Each structure stands twice: as C-alpha cells, then as structure tokens.
Amino acid sequence: MQQNNGLDKSQIISFAVLCLVLFGFMFYFQRNDEEAEKLKADQQKTEQAKNPVKPTPAANINPNVTPNAIQVSNLENKQLKLEFSSLGGQVSKVELLEYKAYDQKTDKADLPLNLITKNNSSYGFQFKDKTGKTINTKDLVFSPTVAGNAVTMTANYNGAVIQFVYTLLDKYRVDFKVRTKGLANVTSDNKADFIWDYSVRNLEKGRAQEQTHSEFSYAFDNYKEYEYDGRTTMDEPDETLNWIGVKQQFFSSVIEAKNGFTQSKGNQESIEEGEYLKKLNFEGFVEMQGNELNQDFTWYFMPLDLKLLKTYDKNFDEILPLGWAFIGGMNRYFFMPMYNLIASWGISAGWVIFLMTIIVKLILSPIMYKQHKLSAMMKVIRPEIDEATAKFKDADPMKKQQATMEIYRKAGVNQMAGCLPALVQIPIFYALFRFFPNFIDLRGQGFWFAKDLTAYDDLIKLPFSIPFLGEHLSVFAIACTIVILIYTVMTSGNMQQPQQEGMPNMKVLMYIFPITFLFFLNTSASGLSWYYFVSNAINILIILVIKYLILDEKKIHAQIQANKEKPKTEGKFQKRMREMMEKAQEQQKTQETTRGKKK
Incomplete structure (x- = not known):
C-alpha cells in the first residue's frame, strides 16, 4: 500500500462510523462497566424492595x-x-x-x-x-x-x-x-x-x-x-x-x-x-x-x-x-458450520480459529483491496487537495469544500467507498463477540497459555486490581492490542495535524482506539482476542503485499488522469451534496446582506 501523506475524508468517515458503532455495541452489550452496574444495582434494590x-x-x-x-x-x-x-x-x-x-x-x-x-x-x-x-x-x-x-x-x-x-x-x-x-x-x-x-x-x-x-x-x-x-x-x-x-x-x-x-x-x-x-x-x-x-x-x-x-x-x-437476525444467521449458518468442519480434521481449537480467520480474510480480500487502492488514489491527488486548501484558505469554507469535491469528481474517486470496509466488519465483529463466549464446543478447549478459549487467559496475575482491567493481564489481549497499533501506524502514514483550532487530532485518536481494546478484551473470551490478533496480523501482511506487489502508483496516476479526460456524469449523492452547499451559500449571502442593511 502506498503511504498516505494525510488523512482523507473517506478515512475519517470510515473511522468515525466504525468507532461509533463498535463502541456502541461494546458498551451496550458488555454490561460490566462500573457505572452501568451501579445503576443496575440501584434498580434491583428498588424492585427487590x-x-x-x-x-x-x-x-x-x-x-x-x-x-x-x-x-x-x-x-x-x-x-x-x-x-x-x-x-x-x-x-x-x-x-x-x-x-x-x-x-x-x-x-x-x-x-x-x-x-x-x-x-x-x-x-x-x-x-x-x-x-x-x-x-x-x-x-x-x-x-x-x-x-x-x-x-x-x-x-x-x-x-x-x-x-x-x-x-x-x-x-x-x-x-x-x-x-x-x-x-x-x-x-x-x-x-x-x-x-x-x-x-x-x-x-x-x-x-x-x-x-x-x-x-x-x-x-x-x-x-x-x-x-x-x-x-x-x-x-x-x-x-x-x-x-x-x-x-x-x-x-x-x-x-x-x-x-x-x-x-x-x-x-x-x-x-x-x-x-x-x-x-x-x-x-x-x-x-x-x-x-x-x-x-x-x-x-x-x-x-x-x-x-x-x-x-x-x-x-x-x-x-x-448468538445475536439477532443477520448476526445470528452468520453464527448459525457460517461460523459454527465452518468451525465444526475444520475441527473435524482433528486439529486443536486454536488452530481451527486460525484457519477460520484466514478464510474470512480471503472472503473480504476484494473489499480490502479496494480500500487500499482508494488510499493510494488519495495519495496521488493529495497535492491537488493541498493546493485547493491553500487557495481557499481565507475564503468561505463552503467554497473550499466544493473545490475539494470537484477534484474528487474529476479524479473518479468515490469518498463513500471508504465506508464499506468498516460497515462490512461491524456485523462480523459483533457476530464473533457473540460466538466465542457462547459456543459450547469451545468450552474447556485450551490453546497455548489459554486454558479455556471461552474465557480470558490470566497468565499475568497482578497483586492488585486495576479499574476496568481487574487483577490480571491477558496475553492474547495485549498481543492483539500491539498488532492493532502496528496496523494503525502503517495505515495512518504521515497524517497531517489539524489546521483549524479546536479540531481533534485524528492521529492521536486513532492511536487511542486500539488501547481501549485492551480494556475490552482483557476480560473477554481469549478466543476472540486470538481471532483478532490473527486477523490484524494478516491485515499487516496484506498491506505489505498490496504495497510492494500489487499497486503501482504510476498506473494509478495514469488512471486518474484518464478519468479526468472522461466526461463526468453527476451522481445522485454528488448532486444532492452540491445542491445542499449551494443552498447553504445562498442562505449565508442572505444573512450577510441582512446584517449589512441593519448597519
């Protein structure tokens, strides 16, 4: 994968969507949060009275x-x-x-x-x-x-x-x-x-x-x-x-x-x-x-x-x-049968999960390829984006946004395509969140230092209790957090700092996000941590393969130039965004005119 010189909007959208939904799922269904437990205990005391x-x-x-x-x-x-x-x-x-x-x-x-x-x-x-x-x-x-x-x-x-x-x-x-x-x-x-x-x-x-x-x-x-x-x-x-x-x-x-x-x-x-x-x-x-x-x-x-x-x-x-509707269906008709099939070969549960991860990654590889290709295309047009940003630096932010969207349109870059990998991975994440602690075939199945893949591993025992972590550290959870951090470093590239005062530093947020996984995974099923360790390790390998063996930046640049020469038809989403911006500009001009008359 080509190294990014900045954080494009598709990445921001993808990251925001993934963070919001995953955190929503995580904190809603993992009900051992102290504040939630305190509220629940108060309700229980009232009802029990x-x-x-x-x-x-x-x-x-x-x-x-x-x-x-x-x-x-x-x-x-x-x-x-x-x-x-x-x-x-x-x-x-x-x-x-x-x-x-x-x-x-x-x-x-x-x-x-x-x-x-x-x-x-x-x-x-x-x-x-x-x-x-x-x-x-x-x-x-x-x-x-x-x-x-x-x-x-x-x-x-x-x-x-x-x-x-x-x-x-x-x-x-x-x-x-x-x-x-x-x-x-x-x-x-x-x-x-x-x-x-x-x-x-x-x-x-x-x-x-x-x-x-x-x-x-x-x-x-x-x-x-x-x-x-x-x-x-x-x-x-x-x-x-x-x-x-x-x-x-x-x-x-x-x-x-x-x-x-x-x-x-x-x-x-x-x-x-x-x-x-x-x-x-x-x-x-x-x-x-x-x-x-x-x-x-x-x-x-x-x-x-x-x-x-x-x-x-x-x-x-x-x-x-196992989860509702589509989520439950994924577990019943995909993950469980796949686990049972691979386990019938006589290999241990940990290696069954390893092979399951590879199969899932192979299925998702076309989507990942498109995501990394989009990142490479964004790198190629980054100079044009920076030029437009500098040109309209002191101008109306709406004009700067319109100019940026026009560059995307001419280059044939679909910003919304960056959301697809995040949206696809959300149901998979939640399905596995339900699968590992509830699949009785995994109960009591050990792997390396984890004695039971449906429970956490506590190889590292602490002499004291840490809030949200407890009295142990899960090795699988730590390993998973490390590979997620490495993956984040590789995909964030030379991310630009926020240019406007008060804007969040997205690079810092992207590094904080994997750390929160340590708190979540430390008390979760070790099978889930093992799966995501393997999954993110494979992600890293895929990035290296795409970067050095598949994507050619010169060909991508030529493709973008060819796209610019083609007549462009305005899509429904782009048309809607343009009309919204034009309407907002008209309202802004009307407000400025009204203020001028009052003066």
Missing part, C-alpha cells in the same frame, strides 16, 4: 422438620444424576455427568457440574385453603417411592393427597406429573401459583462474563415467540408461557408446562461475590380443574448445544444468544 427474592434454606422452610427427617431419593442415567428431597418433593440436586465446572482454587475445570445443589433451587405450588391459610407444597413433607427410573413423592394435607411423579428420560429431560385427590375438599381456588426461587451457581471462569449471560428466558404463543430478560424484572400478564428457564452461559434449567403458565412475573438480583451470580424468582399460575391440581410438566437440565436444542422443537435454540 417491592418483591424481594428470598430463597429459603431447607432447614428453615418447615420448623417442625429436622434435617435428619428429610429423605433423599436418587435417579441416574448417562447424562444426569438427580436427587429428590422429601421436603417439598423437589429436585434437590442436578449434576450433568458429561461436563465439569471450573474450580477457582486449582484454575481447572475439575469440579462436578451441579446446576442445583445446596438448596439453590426451591419451587412449589401455592394455594389457599378454605380458611384462607396459604399452603405451599415446598413446605410439605413427602414420602418417596422409587421404581425403575421414576420417583413418586406423596404428601397428605388435611385429607388431600398430593403426588409428584418424576420420570428420568433421555436428552436431559425429567417428566414431572402433578396429581391430587381430595384437594377440592381443602381449597376453593381454581388455579395454583407456581413459585420458583433459583440462585445461579458460578460454573465458569470469568465471573462478570458469566453473570452477564445469566438471565430469564421463556417462550409463548405455542412456542413460536421467544423472549429473555437480563435486567431486573420480567412481566408477562397477558401471555401464556409455554416454558420458563434460567439461562446460564452454557447451561439452562427449564420447566415446561403442558398447559402453560399465566400472569407470569419475575425479578432478579445480581450477587457481587461468592459461589452464586444471581438470584432469580419466578411466579406464574397453572389451572386447576374442579379444584384439583392435575398438570403435566417437563424439567430440562441441559447444555446449550445448538444441535441438541433444535431436536426438542420447543424453540429452545433461541436460548443461545
């Missing part, structure tokens, strides 16, 4: 029940290991046998992966008896019976029999049937209130990232519509929810109601430290027929694997936050 989330330890649910009186039943298959507590007849422990959880003490994923344990989940059906007393099944003591792959929990309340029948199925499913007999003699309610308190356990490396990905998810309208809420409250008074789930970064606990939940609402509260990330509370009603509660449900304790989620045909694949 209205409807507090208070998961109750088992020992305090029923003061008449001692821990020794609580019985535990077990079911297990190749995927799930379950425990059921006689207190409340609830699922009291869920272990996914094919996965491991991260252990902060050993810095390894070597702990049993328990979605539910230590009473972090509590649920029950609530109704009022005929005296007005509130009854919740989670306070009742059930008697368990195990037969094959099923556990039947039976409780009695004032002559009414309540049964919970759990059947362990394949594909991370637990069939859950609720049956009652004689409940009509106890209550006059025609619906029961299902209440579920859930504290999300820390399972991954990178607390802030996992906390951000922990939220409510639910489907309605016969499984056709999907919604999520990662803020403080969820409220669906008019929809019938087909299922409600608590999504974590790579796993989810979901309960499906065959006849749906109505008048649903919930809230959540972030937990700043410890083994739990968030407290979530859900409340929704289920119908009772003839004052009896006979409803069918299904529990899903599942990994967020796209292939698996699609097999359920419940719209579960929407739980995976």
Whole structure:
C-alpha cells in the first residue's frame, strides 16, 4: 500500500462510523462497566424492595422438620444424576455427568457440574385453603417411592393427597406429573401459583462474563415467540408461557408446562461475590380443574448445544444468544458450520480459529483491496487537495469544500467507498463477540497459555486490581492490542495535524482506539482476542503485499488522469451534496446582506 501523506475524508468517515458503532455495541452489550452496574444495582434494590427474592434454606422452610427427617431419593442415567428431597418433593440436586465446572482454587475445570445443589433451587405450588391459610407444597413433607427410573413423592394435607411423579428420560429431560385427590375438599381456588426461587451457581471462569449471560428466558404463543430478560424484572400478564428457564452461559434449567403458565412475573438480583451470580424468582399460575391440581410438566437440565436444542422443537435454540437476525444467521449458518468442519480434521481449537480467520480474510480480500487502492488514489491527488486548501484558505469554507469535491469528481474517486470496509466488519465483529463466549464446543478447549478459549487467559496475575482491567493481564489481549497499533501506524502514514483550532487530532485518536481494546478484551473470551490478533496480523501482511506487489502508483496516476479526460456524469449523492452547499451559500449571502442593511 502506498503511504498516505494525510488523512482523507473517506478515512475519517470510515473511522468515525466504525468507532461509533463498535463502541456502541461494546458498551451496550458488555454490561460490566462500573457505572452501568451501579445503576443496575440501584434498580434491583428498588424492585427487590417491592418483591424481594428470598430463597429459603431447607432447614428453615418447615420448623417442625429436622434435617435428619428429610429423605433423599436418587435417579441416574448417562447424562444426569438427580436427587429428590422429601421436603417439598423437589429436585434437590442436578449434576450433568458429561461436563465439569471450573474450580477457582486449582484454575481447572475439575469440579462436578451441579446446576442445583445446596438448596439453590426451591419451587412449589401455592394455594389457599378454605380458611384462607396459604399452603405451599415446598413446605410439605413427602414420602418417596422409587421404581425403575421414576420417583413418586406423596404428601397428605388435611385429607388431600398430593403426588409428584418424576420420570428420568433421555436428552436431559425429567417428566414431572402433578396429581391430587381430595384437594377440592381443602381449597376453593381454581388455579395454583407456581413459585420458583433459583440462585445461579458460578460454573465458569470469568465471573462478570458469566453473570452477564445469566438471565430469564421463556417462550409463548405455542412456542413460536421467544423472549429473555437480563435486567431486573420480567412481566408477562397477558401471555401464556409455554416454558420458563434460567439461562446460564452454557447451561439452562427449564420447566415446561403442558398447559402453560399465566400472569407470569419475575425479578432478579445480581450477587457481587461468592459461589452464586444471581438470584432469580419466578411466579406464574397453572389451572386447576374442579379444584384439583392435575398438570403435566417437563424439567430440562441441559447444555446449550445448538444441535441438541433444535431436536426438542420447543424453540429452545433461541436460548443461545448468538445475536439477532443477520448476526445470528452468520453464527448459525457460517461460523459454527465452518468451525465444526475444520475441527473435524482433528486439529486443536486454536488452530481451527486460525484457519477460520484466514478464510474470512480471503472472503473480504476484494473489499480490502479496494480500500487500499482508494488510499493510494488519495495519495496521488493529495497535492491537488493541498493546493485547493491553500487557495481557499481565507475564503468561505463552503467554497473550499466544493473545490475539494470537484477534484474528487474529476479524479473518479468515490469518498463513500471508504465506508464499506468498516460497515462490512461491524456485523462480523459483533457476530464473533457473540460466538466465542457462547459456543459450547469451545468450552474447556485450551490453546497455548489459554486454558479455556471461552474465557480470558490470566497468565499475568497482578497483586492488585486495576479499574476496568481487574487483577490480571491477558496475553492474547495485549498481543492483539500491539498488532492493532502496528496496523494503525502503517495505515495512518504521515497524517497531517489539524489546521483549524479546536479540531481533534485524528492521529492521536486513532492511536487511542486500539488501547481501549485492551480494556475490552482483557476480560473477554481469549478466543476472540486470538481471532483478532490473527486477523490484524494478516491485515499487516496484506498491506505489505498490496504495497510492494500489487499497486503501482504510476498506473494509478495514469488512471486518474484518464478519468479526468472522461466526461463526468453527476451522481445522485454528488448532486444532492452540491445542491445542499449551494443552498447553504445562498442562505449565508442572505444573512450577510441582512446584517449589512441593519448597519
């Protein structure tokens, strides 16, 4: 690529567009910024004051029940290991046998992966008896019976029999049937209130990232519509929810109601430290027929694997936050299949990402070539631009702009073409921002000093905490920042300083921009940092190839001269800009004439 003698307008436009949109995406979706977290915490405290989330330890649910009186039943298959507590007849422990959880003490994923344990989940059906007393099944003591792959929990309340029948199925499913007999003699309610308190356990490396990905998810309208809420409250008074789930970064606990939940609402509260990330509370009603509660449900304790989620045909694949519309489509139909194809060759995840980067760069190479060719053309006409700038230095700025645009038009230079590379790279950036921390196939895959490509690498540990960086420095993030700086130096060239007082120094801004990436990438997935390190290293190689082997400045100069000789037709954009400038000039002349008359 030819060295630039200054910053042309197409570069300014491209840089501004890219900066604005990327920073917008980065700060909107990376919600671990201190001020955002403080505001969110204040909102949560307000909401929790209205409807507090208070998961109750088992020992305090029923003061008449001692821990020794609580019985535990077990079911297990190749995927799930379950425990059921006689207190409340609830699922009291869920272990996914094919996965491991991260252990902060050993810095390894070597702990049993328990979605539910230590009473972090509590649920029950609530109704009022005929005296007005509130009854919740989670306070009742059930008697368990195990037969094959099923556990039947039976409780009695004032002559009414309540049964919970759990059947362990394949594909991370637990069939859950609720049956009652004689409940009509106890209550006059025609619906029961299902209440579920859930504290999300820390399972991954990178607390802030996992906390951000922990939220409510639910489907309605016969499984056709999907919604999520990662803020403080969820409220669906008019929809019938087909299922409600608590999504974590790579796993989810979901309960499906065959006849749906109505008048649903919930809230959540972030937990700043410890083994739990968030407290979530859900409340929704289920119908009772003839004052009896006979409803069918299904529990899903599942990994967020796209292939698996699609097999359920419940719209579960929407739980995976791959991005909306076009962004999600890029991940589902391009990046994921490409990763799986290359990984099938038997190479490690880091080298798969390396090859993915090369493929993407090859696809984008025609656009990059046009961008660098435009830069070379701008260098050739730079003397004419400088001459026009000097000629109209003391004149109306509008005339100087018109003269500059005329030079561009005669040379056949399309200023707007410089925006194309920036616009193309924005959706790719955001798609990968969603891809790396959510693709379960990368979970636990190490590469060099990164033990898990879905989390940050912390080879450099600090004895203190730096704001926005934390207590570590990511080597991949540092390497990525360095190559971006080198690329910036190579593309900025001998950039001119601002000629007008008060104008920002674009060269300084272009150097600051890569530094901000260090703060962003330091706590992001190391796979993302590795991808952008490779991507920008390839950019540097492409620049060198274009500069020394492809672009010929003499030929470009000849092409520009030939363009000047050709009759020019004014494009719609150029015509619109010219008309706007002419109108602005007329208004300025009118204002000057009016001022002269007043004097």
